[in-house]
Amino acid sequence: QELRRELEALGHRFRTRSDTEVLVHGYEAWGERLPERLNGMFTFSIWDGRQRRLLLARDHIGIKPLYLYEDDQVVAWSSEIKAILQIPGVRAQLDPEGLVGFLRFGYVPAPRTMFRRIRKVEPATALMLGEGGQRTWRFWDVEYEPEEKPEAEWCEQLRALLEDAVRRQLMSDVPLGAFLSGGLDSSAIVSTMHRLGVGHIATYSIGFDGPDAFHSELDKADTIAQLFGTDHHQIRVRPNVADLFPQLVCQLDEPMTDTSFVVTYLVSRLARETVKVILSGVGGDELFAGYRRYWGPKLQRLYETVPAGARRRFVELAVRHLPVDRGSRLKLLFRYARGFLDNAALGEADRYQGYVGVFNGELEDVLTEEFAELAAQGGPDQVARYYREAPADDALNRMMYADLKTSLVDSLLAFTDKMSMTVSLEARVPLLDYRIVELAARIPPELKLHGFFGLKHVFKKALADRLPGAIIRQKKQGFGTPISRWFRDELRPLLLDMLAEERVRR
Structure with a gap:
């Protein structure tokens, strides 16, 4: 509604109450800067017939999905992978890195999917495709800059x-x-x-x-x-x-x-x-x-105050003998304790990746040689890279x-x-x-x-x-x-x- 009023003040006239019409008028007014003017959940594509170019965009947080397929002959996009797989000539081929990502984290981290050539457009991302090629940019990101207020x-x-x-x-x-x-x-x-x-x-x-x-x-x-x-x-x-x-x-x-x-x-x-x-x-x-894993950095600092000998002799030995079945809240807490110790010796980013991983050290033991090589290369490393690149100075943020x-x-x-x-x-x-x-x-x-x-x-x-x-x-x-x-x-x-x-x- 706010954008509609703003566009009307600029002289645009609307024929419907549709959000889609707002996008079209918004593109006429602001061009490729349209996505940054929006607030909400969206993915959209706009074909500019005059300049023969296509604008694709996904919302700030990634509330709505957007997948992109590209080969030498075809460019296709959809909110569903199965729709892309219905296109003649598009073959469903397994992406080994997507599979390793799923096995490591319990989902497939972007931009990978389980299929070769099909990738996820990441949140707050826009693409312009035209005769001159493809251009991709991020139109928004969050900055962690704490302010001192009551x-x-x-x-x-x-x-x-x-x-x-x-x-x-x-x-x-x-x-x-x-x-x-x-x-x-x-x-x-x-x-x-x-x-x-x-x-x-x-x-x-x-x-x-x-x-x-x-x-x-x-x-x-x-x-x-x-x-x-x-x-x-x-x-x-x-x-x-x-x-x-x-x-x-x-x-x-x-x-x-x-x-x-x-x-x-x-x-x-x-x-x-x-x-x-x-x-x-x-x-x-x-x-x-809101997650218990956010206790990790404080627990790590506390853990490192314990002399190394005492850690091995008492703390680690005691925790590793705790039951870890999910059948009760107490056992779930024991499981978190075991998970913390398994990652305590790692660097910050790898420790975080260990906290959120489903399989970590065990993964390489059950994979074939091809997949084990991919896993050993860290890959996919999309999760840890976000920790390393985070615009924040503290571990929690x-x-x-x-x-x-x-x-x-x-x-x-x-x-x-x-x-x-x-x-x-x-x-x-x-x-x-x-x-x-x-x-x-x-x-x-x-x-x-x-x-x-x-x-x-x-x-x-x-x-x-x-x-x-x-x-x-x-x-x-x-x-x-x-x-x-x-x-x-x-x-x-x-x-x-x-x-x-x-x-x-x-």
């Missing part, structure tokens, strides 16, 4: 910007609702919607019963729904994952080890019964330090920058978009308004990770008078899945079939 001032700025971001995302001509996991981020979105005077808020939650209740937060979601008087919809499921998994993996276009995509699909399907647009709390952890550029985009946002779009549901993410990202980058790291273990400190403070104390203080969980039990039960036949020696050799 905590209360940061909280006030954050609340004001969150309200403005949610207000912008509420613009819709169709029914709109919100995911509500019962966690801090989704509760913050619902609280803000209520504060903005949204008369009817539809919220959606999913959970599990019995032995899988560890993964459920339905009681917390109920608390928030009752507090703000939402029209709350929830389901308790035991899905037929043996049938569902192959279907959803096809929709993903590429493999991912974060099985939250199953729950995202199920709750999206529930929401689509009554709304067409959904607000999600994705992004808060990467902006305000470097970690968050790398997360913002890698796992957030190539895993979390990717499956959120694809699972919601599978049921024709548009998922919007107000916390990833680029202005909130810039604000978070200016907040000193000690206000994000307060003391030793105080994750998301400033975000919690900003919401302290808007949400119940139990929601503010709770441990992070979100839309999790009972994947360990699924692999032992429903998915076991599928797993054994996929890992059968004959199939692996093929």
Whole structure:
């Protein structure tokens, strides 16, 4: 709406209410600088018939996907890989580096995909293709330049910007609702919607019963729904994952080890019964330090104060004998401790890559010679390079920058978009308004990770008078899945079939 008014003031006249028409007029006014004028989620292509050139762009954070294929004869682009693979002459060939990236991190880091010649256009990137060749540039990036201000001032700025971001995302001509996991981020979105005077808020939650209740937060979601008087919809499921998994993996276009995509699909399907647009709390952890791995730099400094002999004799020996099964919160904590020790002797960037990796030292032991050589070369090294190149002076902000550029985009946002779009549901993410990202980058790291273990400190403070104390203080969980039990039960036949020696050799 703001761009429309600005363009009208410049003399442009509109025939429709379409966002697409705004893009066309915006290109007429600002040319290739159009992407930097936008705020929201987008990928677009504009063909300039006069100058015979094509402009492609992807939004600031990478909320919407964009893939590009190039060979000697064809240039093609799409929001889905499978659409590109339908083009005559385009062959589906495995990209070994993409596969190694998936095995190392549990997703395929950009710009690679699982297919040769098909690459991801990275966030905040624009391309101009014409008879003179191709030009690529980044039109935005976040700079981590902490400013010294009172905590209360940061909280006030954050609340004001969150309200403005949610207000912008509420613009819709169709029914709109919100995911509500019962966690801090989704509760913050619902609280803000209520504060903005949204008369009817539809919220959606999913959970599990019995032995899988560890993964459920339905009681917390109920608390928030009752507090703000939402029209709350929830389901308790035991899905037929043996049938569902192959279907959803096809929709993903590429493999991912974060099985939250199953729950995202199920709750999206529930929401689509009554709304067409959904607000999600994705992004808060990467902006305000919500992951336990962000304890790493402080733990590393503490660990290095212990004499080397004592480390080997007592600390490492004790930790390496801890159970690491995911069956309880305590064992999950033990697993983090083991993971920390496995990476403690590495340099900063490699240590970070170890924190976020699925397989690290074990990977080379199970690969063929060709793939082991790729892995030994570091590759892909896209994740560690973002840590090294981060525009930040401290380890915490470097970690968050790398997360913002890698796992957030190539895993979390990717499956959120694809699972919601599978049921024709548009998922919007107000916390990833680029202005909130810039604000978070200016907040000193000690206000994000307060003391030793105080994750998301400033975000919690900003919401302290808007949400119940139990929601503010709770441990992070979100839309999790009972994947360990699924692999032992429903998915076991599928797993054994996929890992059968004959199939692996093929």
